[in-house]
Each structure stands twice: as structure tokens, then as C-alpha cells.
């Protein structure tokens with residue numbers, strides 16, 4: 001990894017006026033007076049706040065939009081023309097925290113480094129310049145420390161750590177190296193290294209390891225029939241909100257939309273959630289997971305067991321967006337702790 | 346036009362209005378960009394609001410509005426006898442709609458309140474399905490034209506007709522709305538069927554449940570959340586009753 005430092009305000013000169021820039025923008029305050037942030041397009045740096053704690057929605061939708069047209073068909077006599085368009089405009093996302101970049105690295109495994117790469121994802125990913133930034137303190141209820149996602153080594157173009165009046169910068173790509181030519185960079189000094197490590201150590205010391213997840217794949221199998229699922233499942237509204245805000249949930253459905261002149265049809269992909277009532281309903285009408293408890297369980301199974309089996313690590317990065325937003329108060333740390341207690345009983 | 350060997354149907358459609366504001370019918374002639382194709386795809390033999398044709402030869406009856414007079418009951422039964430497929434359009438037809446609010450009051454005094462010394466014959470408001478069997482329901486106040494178009498595709502090509510089973514929250518999230526509960530406001534999104542694209546939470550008023558319950562809505566959990574968050578029982582009840590869509594549900 002190549003390291004440099006830059007003056008903090010010089011970051012503003014890196015603004016790419018010719019492409020869309022996205023960053024953490026305040027969109028309001030909640031009833032407790034806490035600011036709410038979302039990743040949104042901005043045109044000047046004073047619209048965003050790089051010291052934000054967390055965002056309501058993850059940035060995944062810039063890579064996996066909630067809705068996208070996979071292909072369009074134009075009918076002609078007894079045949080059709082198919083049009084597939086996955087071109088996309090270049091984009092810059094500034095201010096992703098380590099958990100969110102780790103989430104992208106996991107999505108890369110699913111959509112890019114796989115037997116069937118997904119061109120829609122890949123074009124967005126490759127055309128997005130990612131500038132990450134280290135958190136100053138742990139976010140409310142975040143459990144990134146449990147998932148080892150509070151730090152990040154790849155999956156970004158530039159990565160910043162605030163070390164006082166300068167940013168300690170990790171350069172993660174050729175294009176980032178080139179972009180930095182626009183501003184003045186300084187070679188790393190011994191002091192910079194020390195300052196960086198001190199900052200990170202201080203952050204790590206402030207983290208509380210809330211849950212242990214290492215043995216979850218086994219525990220989940222042992223507790224397959226546990227009452228814990230019913231306890232939380234009875235509360236679940238099957239609203240899918242958890243999966244919508246999650247930076248790693250990627251399940252989707254595809255539907256056909258026929259135009260009113262019957263000459264054209266679009267295949268539209270929409271992100272779905274395993275918590276929704278008909279997620280496991282198949283042709284003929286049978287629903288394999290009719291109860292909310294079963295659906296909730298399988299969301300945890302995918303996050304903490306299925307994904308481990310396929311990729312050697314959990315899918316969850318511990319951002320706890322799902323827990324904070326769930327109206328029913330279903331928080332992954334509570335659910336996991338409950339399961340672990342069950343085992344000790 | 347034949348496609349992949351499938352012969353399209355050109356169904357004869359009649360549109361009927363019962364007690365309603367006729368807003369759903371207006372939706373049918375909305376969306377200019379596809380209106381001509383829409384009218385082309387089917388044969389509309391009766392549509393008081395938009396056409397002068399008047400025929401009793403139809404296969405499909407689209408019904409707007411609820412029943413609030415005895416003569417409407419008879420009219421509806423006759424339609425059912427003719428129609429091969431009967432579709433209810435909108436919250437009034439599906440659940441009674443805003444009209445059914447009057448059921449909470451004494452009929453006579455309501456009549457006096459509205460018509461003064463010239464009372465009209467009236468009965469308690471009932472949704473269409475209370476009187477005759479309904480084949481397809483498209484809820485909403487007003488109906489979404491996209492769902493009506495999908496119904497037309499279904500009638501012409503026999504492609505599947507589906508409306509979402511899940512709740513409004515999905516669409517609300519998919520347009521990046523901040524949840525109204527976060528702002529201390531009430532919303533029926535978690536128990537209401539999606540398909541409207543969640544305009545009301547986005548507009549700041551919360552969902553009023555015009556599309557009726559989502560499939561297997563978790564009332565028990567939702568009601569205890571609403572209570573826990575300290576919403577006033579009367580306010581909540583008023584909202585639940587507004588479109589008559591949650592009639593059978595008891596607030597514990």
C-alpha cells in the first residue's frame with residue numbers, strides 16, 4: 001500500500017466537477033434530535049459532513065439500485081430484439097466508512113469474483129471512485145469490531161484517516177494515484193506513521209466487542225429449532241426494511257413489464273427481502289417459509305452461516321443499520337446474544 | 346397481432362360507478378402517453394364518465410364505488426349475472442372507502458346533516474364483495490394506473506396479474522424516505538399493502554392504509570409498537586378506520 005498525507009482542505013480541490021459526487025448529507029433530525037444522514041449527490045463540500053456518525057441507508061444502491069431494467073424486448077412478428085444496457089456514468093463516492101467498504105468487498109465476491117460475474121454491478125463498481133474515511137468513534141450500537149470490519153485494506157481508491165490538520169491517505173488504485181497529482185501530497189514521515197497508529201489505537205480501544213460471531217455457523221445449526229426464533233419472529237413485521245438498508249443484502253426479484261401497446265417488454269430487477277411474505281413462494285403457490293419467524297431465521301442464516309460456507313466469512317459487517325431502523329426493535333446483537341444464552345442454559 | 350402463437354383477446358369491458366368520487370374512473374383515462382394504446386387494447390362498451398357508448402354486452406365489469414342504497418344492490422346483482430370477470434377498482438369498491446365512515450353514526454341524523462329537510466334513501470355503506478363475489482381486487486385511493494394496465498395485460502394475454510403482497514415500507518425505503526416513526530409521527534405503512542409507491546410517507550403525512558392490509562399483516566406486533574411509542578388510541582383508531590380496510594381488526 002502506498003501512503004501519503006495531504007492537507008485537509010486540499011481534499012476539496014480533489015472535487016471532480018465533471019462527474020457526479022456523492023457524500024454524507026444531513027437530511028433531517030430524528031425525534032431525539034439526532035441528525036440523519038444519507039449518501040446523496042452534492043455540488044460543494046459544505047453540503048456534506050465527513051464527521052458523520054452513520055447513514056440511515058447504506059451506499060449499496062449506487063451499485064445495486066433498488067430497481068433496474070435488466071433488458072428490454074421489442075417484439076417483431078414472431079421474434080424479438082433484445083436490448084441490454086449496462087453502461088453507466090462515472091461517479092465519486094466520498095466518505096464511506098470501513099464497514100461500508102468491507103460490505104462492497106463482500107458484494108465484489110458475489111457479483112464480480114464469481115463464476116457468473118454480473119456486468120450491471122461490475123460497471124457501476126468500476127466506474128465509481130471510492131474515497132473512504134476512518135470513523136472517529138464507534139457508531140451507536142455498531143458491532144463492526146465483532147465482524148472485523150472496522151478497518152479496511154482494499155476495495156477503495158483513496159482512504160483517509162484524520163490525524164489532526166492532515167489526512168493520512170492510503171492509495172488503493174492507479175487512478176487514485178493519478179488523481180492525487182492534482183493536489184500537493186507529502187511523503188510519510190515517522191511522525192505521520194506514529195500519529196496514524198495512535199489515532200487508530202485510540203479508536204480501537206474505544207470499541208466494545210459486543211458479540212462473538214466466530215462460532216455462529218455451528219450455533220445456528222444447533223439452535224435451528226430454538227424458541228428464540230419465535231420470540232423475535234413474533235415481533236417481526238415482515239416489512240423488509242432491514243434488508244433495504246443493509247449494505248450487504250442483495251436478494252432480488254425479477255418481473256416482466258409489458259407496454260400498453262404490447263410491442264415492448266422490460267425485465268425489471270427489484271431488490272427484495274427474505275423477510276417478505278412471498279419470498280419463498282414458488283410456482284403453484286406453495287410457500288416454503290410462511291411464518292415470519294422462519295423468514296427472520298433465514299436472514300440470519302444467510303448473513304452468518306450460508307455466506308461463511310461460500311466465502312469463508314460472514315456477510316454482515318456489523319453496521320447495525322438494520323437494528324437501528326427496525327420498528328419492532330429486532331437488533332442483531334440481541335438476537336445473537338439470545339441464541340448464545342440458549343446454548344449456555 | 347399474434348405473438349409466439351398466442352392470440353390476444355380483445356375483452357369487452359364495462360365500467361360502472363357506485364357510491365364514489367369517480368376519481369378511480371378518472372385514473373383510467375389518466376396517463377396520456379399510454380391512453381390511446383390502453384383504449385385500443387380493449388373494447389370499452391360502457392363508460393359513463395368518458396364515453397357515450399352504452400351496451401349490456403360485456404365480459405368484464407370494472408366496478409368503482411361502494412353500495413349505499415338498496416337500488417345499488419339490485420344493479421350490482423344484475424352486473425354480476427352478465428360479467429364473466431368482476432373487478433373492484435379502488436378503496437370504496439374494495440373496502441367501503443371513505444364513504445363507510447358514515448356507518449359509525451346514526452343513519453337518520455347523518456341524512457339530516459347532509460340533506461336537511463330533503464332526506465334521501467340510504468343504507469349502511471358496504472364494499473362490493475359483501476354483496477356479490479369479486480374475482481379481482483385492485484385497491485387504492487385512487488387506483489394506480491400501472492396496476493390497471495397490468496390487469497389489461499392479464500385480460501388480453503393471460504399474463505399473470507399480481508399486486509404486491511408486502512407492505513408499503515418496502516416502497517417507502519426504496520424511495521429513501523426517512524421513516525415517519527423516526528420523526529415521531531404515525532404511519533400505517535407496516536400493515537398496508539404496497540403498490541402505490543409510498544407517496545404519503547414521502548409527502549410527510551404517513552400512510553392511511555388506503556390499499557388495505559398487506560398479506561398476513563402482523564397487527565399484534567404493530568399495535569404494541571404504536572402503543573409503546575405513545576400514540577393516542579383515538580388518533581390511531583381514526584386512521585385505521587379511515588378507508589374501512591381494517592374493519593375486522595380489533596385493537597387490543
Ligand code: SF4
Nearest residue numbers: 236237239240242326
Ligand atoms: S426484522 Fe424488523 S426491519 Fe426486518 S422485516 Fe422484521 S420488522 Fe422489518
Ligand code: SF4
Nearest residue numbers: 246316317319320322
Ligand atoms: S445485517 Fe444489519 S448489521 Fe449486518 S451488515 Fe446488514 S444492516 Fe449491517
Ligand code: SF4
Nearest residue numbers: 514517524525532534
Ligand atoms: S414511513 Fe411508514 S411506510 Fe415508511 S418505513 Fe416508516 S412505517 Fe414504513
Ligand code: SF4
Nearest residue numbers: 541545552553554555
Ligand atoms: S401510502 Fe398508504 S395511504 Fe398513501 S397511497 Fe399508499 S397505501 Fe394509500
